Amino acid sequence: MSDVTHETTVRVAERVERLTAETSEGPQGLRERRSTGPDELGREVGAVLRGTGITLDPRDVDVERHDDETMIINMGPAHPATHGVLRLMLELDGEYVLRTKPVIGYLHTGMEKTGETLSYVQGATNVTRMDYLSPISNELGYCTAVETLLGVELPERAIWIRMMMAELNRMASHLVWMATNGMDLGSTSMMIYGFRERELILAFFEKTTGLRMNNNYVRPGGVAADLPDGWEDDVTVICDTILERTDEYDELLTGQPIFRGRMEGVAPISAEEAMALGVTGPILRSTGVAWDLRRTMPYLAYDQVDFDVIVGTYGDNFDRFAVRLNEIRESVRIVRQCVERMPGGDYRAQDAKVTPPPRARIDESMEALIHHFKLFTEGFQVPVGEAYTAIESPRGELGCYLVSDGGPHPFRMHVRAPSFANLQAVPLMMRGGMVSDAITVISSIDPILGEVDR
Amino acid sequence: MALEDLHHNFLTGRLEDMVRWARRASVWPATFGLACCAIEMMAAGAADYDLARYGMEVFRNSPRQADLMIVAGRVSQKMAPVLRQVYDQMMEPKWVISMGVCASSGGMFNNYAIVQGVDQVVPVDVYAPGCPPSPETLMHAIFTLHEKIRTGEVLQRRGGATPPAASSDGWTPVVPVAVRLGTPT
Amino acid sequence: MIPLPPTAPPGVACADALACDVACFPTSGAYLDLVRAWRDDGFEICVDLCGVDYLGHPGRVLPEGVVATRFEVVVNLLSVSSRRRVRVRVQAGDREPRVHSLFDLYPGTEAMEREAFDLFGILFDGHPDLTRILMPEDWEGHPLRKDYAVGRVPVQFKEAPGPR
Numbered sequence: 001m002s003d004v005t006h007e008t009t010v011r012v013a014e015r016v017e018r019l020t021a022e023t024s025e026g027p028q029g030l031r032e033r034r035s036t037g038p039d040e041l042g043r044e045v046g047a048v049l050r051g052t053g054i055t056l057d058p059r060d061v062d063v064e065r066h067d068d069e070t071m072i073i074n075m076g077p078a079h080p081a082t083h084g085v086l087r088l089m090l091e092l093d094g095e096y097v098l099r100t101k102p103v104i105g106y107l108h109t110g111m112e113k114t115g116e117t118l119s120y121v122q123g124a125t126n127v128t129r130m131d132y133l134s135p136i137s138n139e140l141g142y143c144t145a146v147e148t149l150l151g152v153e154l155p156e157r158a159i160w161i162r163m164m165m166a167e168l169n170r171m172a173s174h175l176v177w178m179a180t181n182g183m184d185l186g187s188t189s190m191m192i193y194g195f196r197e198r199e200l201i202l203a204f205f206e207k208t209t210g211l212r213m214n215n216n217y218v219r220p221g222g223v224a225a226d227l228p229d230g231w232e233d234d235v236t237v238i239c240d241t242i243l244e245r246t247d248e249y250d251e252l253l254t255g256q257p258i259f260r261g262r263m264e265g266v267a268p269i270s271a272e273e274a275m276a277l278g279v280t281g282p283i284l285r286s287t288g289v290a291w292d293l294r295r296t297m298p299y300l301a302y303d304q305v306d307f308d309v310i311v312g313t314y315g316d317n318f319d320r321f322a323v324r325l326n327e328i329r330e331s332v333r334i335v336r337q338c339v340e341r342m343p344g345g346d347y348r349a350q351d352a353k354v355t356p357p358p359r360a361r362i363d364e365s366m367e368a369l370i371h372h373f374k375l376f377t378e379g380f381q382v383p384v385g386e387a388y389t390a391i392e393s394p395r396g397e398l399g400c401y402l403v404s405d406g407g408p409h410p411f412r413m414h415v416r417a418p419s420f421a422n423l424q425a426v427p428l429m430m431r432g433g434m435v436s437d438a439i440t441v442i443s444s445i446d447p448i449l450g451e452v453d454r
Numbered sequence: 455m456a457l458e459d460l461h462h463n464f465l466t467g468r469l470e471d472m473v474r475w476a477r478r479a480s481v482w483p484a485t486f487g488l489a490c491c492a493i494e495m496m497a498a499g500a501a502d503y504d505l506a507r508y509g510m511e512v513f514r515n516s517p518r519q520a521d522l523m524i525v526a527g528r529v530s531q532k533m534a535p536v537l538r539q540v541y542d543q544m545m546e547p548k549w550v551i552s553m554g555v556c557a558s559s560g561g562m563f564n565n566y567a568i569v570q571g572v573d574q575v576v577p578v579d580v581y582a583p584g585c586p587p588s589p590e591t592l593m594h595a596i597f598t599l600h601e602k603i604r605t606g607e608v609l610q611r612r613g614g615a616t617p618p619a620a621s622s623d624g625w626t627p628v629v630p631v632a633v634r635l636g637t638p639t
Numbered sequence: 640m641i642p643l644p645p646t647a648p649p650g651v652a653c654a655d656a657l658a659c660d661v662a663c664f665p666t667s668g669a670y671l672d673l674v675r676a677w678r679d680d681g682f683e684i685c686v687d688l689c690g691v692d693y694l695g696h697p698g699r700v701l702p703e704g705v706v707a708t709r710f711e712v713v714v715n716l717l718s719v720s721s722r723r724r725v726r727v728r729v730q731a732g733d734r735e736p737r738v739h740s741l742f743d744l745y746p747g748t749e750a751m752e753r754e755a756f757d758l759f760g761i762l763f764d765g766h767p768d769l770t771r772i773l774m775p776e777d778w779e780g781h782p783l784r785k786d787y788a789v790g791r792v793p794v795q796f797k798e799a800p801g802p803r
Contacts, residue, residue: 025532026776027768039742039767043749077533078486078540079515085488085533104750105773106533107489110567112758113782113789125562132490132586148658176493179500195500202497213490213586275683275719278747291719384700387657388687388715388726399687401713405696416687416715424750450489453530453773532775566782566790567774 030072030089030101044091044099046428070098075438077106082442083180084449088426092435100430100438102423107453115413119379120146123410125216127400130415131451132213133176136162136169137393138451139218141415144299144389145400146220149382152351156301156343158222163300164235164338165208165217166391167331171242172201173394174324174331177446178249181321184443185262190252197245204234221355222348232339239332239339246328253321263318267429267441270315277428278421281396282327283445286312286319293392305337317444324446327394354380379408388416395419395446417451470608477521477547478603480509481596484520486540488527491554491586495526498589508596517543522599523576524592528556529569541576549603551595552578555585641723644680648672652702659715662726664705670729671739674714677725678744682716685745686724688752689713690731690759694785710736710761714748731761740766758783 030044076087085106091099115126127142128135140162147154179194202212207228209215217224228234253259269279271287284291292309294302310326312319348355356375357368382404390399396418403412422445429441487495499505499513514520517540529537541550552572555561558581560570572578579602582595641660643651648669656662665673674685691711693699701707710731717724731738740763741748752763753772760781763769771778780787 027770028772028776037767043746043767077536084492105771105775106530106536107528108530108532108567108773109489109528109563110565110782110790111563113567114563114565117789129490129562129585132493180496192501195497196502199497199502212588213493276746278684278686278745278751280684280686289719296719296722297724384697385657386699386713387659388713388724389658390686397686397717399715401687401689401715403691403696403699411693411696412691414687414689414691416689420750420754421686421747424747531778532773560792564789564791566788570792 025103028103044101044427046431083447086449095434097430097433100427102426104452107449111454112413115410119408120220120382121379124219128214128216130454131448133173133448134169134394135214136165137398140166141391141398141400143218143220145387145402148387148389149385149402149404152221152349152354154349155346157345158347159300160338160342161223161347162218164335167334168201170394171328171331172198174328177324181443184439197242200238200241221351226347235335235339239336243332262440263321266317266437267433268314268316269425269429273428277424279425281418282320282323283422286323287315288313293390293397299391305334307334317440320444381406381408393418419447419452423447423452473608474604478600481522482512482514482520483510483522483524484517485513485515486523486525491526494586494589495524498592503589520544522549524551524553525557525572526553528563529572530567534569534575538575549579549599550576551580553582553592554587555583561585644676646679647676652705654702656726659724659726662728664702664728667729667738674727674741675744677716681720682718684717685748686717687715688748690755690761692759692785709733712738736761739764742766
């Protein structure tokens with residue numbers, strides 16, 4: 001009798017294994033407690049640090065727990081609430097989350113490898129597809145690194161155009177975040193509103209860059225095209241509309257008891273923990289650290305415009321929401337200043353090394369044609385060296401590490417994606433929370449899987 | 455029963471047309487957003503483009519309830535088995551729109567990580583070009599699919615054992631047989 | 640160029656770097672101690688950690704005394720309190736690149752080190768869970784190595800019936 005039972009168990013186990021094996025990632029997933037080392041266990045329960053040093057706190061690791069008391073569930077990668085193809089594995093005790101492990105790589109595109117085969121001019125096309133909610137920031141990060149290696153000076157107008165486009169993009173990105181965050185919490189009206197306002201910005205992007213997303217607008221040495229005629233009016237309309245609508249969102253969400261109940265006090269993170277995990281951007285600012293690269297390490301002309309760095313207090317979901325909501329308002333302020341103070345002049349550096357000749361010259365001069373042709377087929381050469389430059393994307397510090405071997409292609413292009421680092425805060429934020437809050441935690445981190453996996 | 459006994463009007467038609475009409479008018483997509491195109495897919499479902507006009511606003515989270523899989527974005531080698539599993543879980547009849555060049559042909563990412571065309575993994579009905587396709591392009595793809603449903607067979611299993619023969623205009627439908635994955639050489 | 644912290648191990652070569660306060664080139668033995676010294680000096684965030692494969696590079700500029708190896712691990716540290724950036728470049732080896740993990744100092748390097756392992760095959764001693772992170776588990780090879788092909792599939796343009 002006992003033999004039969006044993007056999008049945010084995011068969012069932014085999015069947016379960018076969019069913020789950022198809023899309024299982026093996027050791028990349030969350031394993032049972034008895035086969036997980038103490039360090040890894042500590043990481044999965046989010047035991048980052050307590051006190052001054054950055055050490056794992058053994059008190060946080062509940063070694064007494066047995067595997068048969070808890071349940072490991074899988075969420076994703078094709079889950080509607082994971083903002084893309086994030087896969088989370090959660091160990092639950094009833095409704096409470098004990099351990100979490102994000103499994104990523106489902107959108108690994110090999111962009112860093114492809115970037116090595118593209119010339120520096122083409123590179124912006126590649127990186128713009130990483131963080132698909134803020135393509136301009138990606139291009140900006142990449143082009144800043146290329147320009148640092150080249151030592152190219154940008155004309156004033158290019159700097160201000162870049163800054164304005166980056167801020168418009170930040171608004172669009174935060175609007176989509178508000179929309180999806182609203183939907184994750186059950187507020188489908190916010191979903192409709194967020195995308196409605198985003199269309200305004202995208203229409204302007206389409207007018208300026210030719211594309212709604214993945215603009216490839218910022219190029220090494222400047223921007224691809226000058227702003228279209230009448231851009232001041234378009235941008236002013238965008239600013240006015242969005243500022244007004246932001247107040248409506250405030251009314252719709254901030255004042256709503258259900259929304260507050262689900263956001264306030266959920267998944268708090270302290271400043272020390274955030275910094276130890278390499279978390280930047282709105283999440284770090286929500287803990288009270290006024291760290292915004294636009295202010296602390298200014299690039300472009302951010303030191304010449306007037307804006308506030310929005311800081312939270314408790315580092316919980318609600319603070320992260322409030323930081324992003326108010327950053328939209330600050331972006332509107334910056335864009336308004338850009339409209340007022342946009343300098344005249346050229347929109348790209350008149351450096352014959354990186355800039356193609358004007359279109360009119362190509363028709364009359366053979367040399368200009370050859371120059372244009374060489375620049376776009378062969379590309380320009382960048383001196384040997386390496387550089388890491390960082391900008392503040394809507395999600396945090398977006399860095400680009402470039403190694404050049406003196407040729408027309410980057411020898412190594414690495415992008416420090418803010419979401420990639422921010423995602424490591426998931427186990428910490430999840431610990432002790434309910435499964436139902438898991439959705440809001442993922443949402444409040446705002447991961448863009450395109451740049452997590454690159 | 456004579457016709458004069460009827461007290462109201464009626465229409466006649468074929469049952470097949472009725473089924474096709476019903477299917478066409480309520481294609482429910484599965485949420486299968488992968489990358490950039492997913493954002494445009496969401497934009498298509500939101501206020502400005504409003505897919506609800508075509509009975510498509512219900513993005514089903516469960517593949518069991520969905521008729522249409524919009525593969526929105528690049529499919530990596532790691533994601534391909536998952537995609538196939540989701541597709542297998544969908545009920546017949548089911549259709550696939552390959553949205554964007556990455557899903558259709560690998561696009562600009564011709565490298566080790568990306569499956570060069572999602573038609574290697576699942577049979578595709580409509581390809582939508584663009585990087586990413588604008589919501590209008592997606593809607594055009596959806597209309598194309600509607601037309602395909604309206605004129606297609608009612609009782610036909612996808613990916614059947616016998617591949618259909620070449621039609622008179624020389625167009626041979628490609629039936630994918632195997633999932634081609636693994637390390638490229 | 641800012642001076643090394645007082646607790647740094649002796650004999651670490653330093654150089655100027657673009658958009659960064661100083662670049663240090665420790666040996667793999669002094670690597671962990673140097674990063675610890677920087678951390679104690681107020682560098683709270685390890686912003687980035689990545690590998691570089693220098694196979695086929697015509698020659699990089701290194702300070703005297705640093706033996707160039709094929710693989711290099713580049714760590715970018717950021718100090719929020721003093722607004723400084725520091726880069727640590729450690730030579731990881733040729734055949735079996737191996738350095739010590741920074742997990743104990745900065746838990747945030749966990750995923751970055753896994754990524755460097757996945758894409759370059761650089762081993763990190765003391766890492767809690769050194770598995771692949773971006774590629775599928777049964778993948779062969781490390782894609783970002785220079786001797787790993789891009790994996791380009793030749794594009795075939797097939798004849799398709801057009802509208803005409």
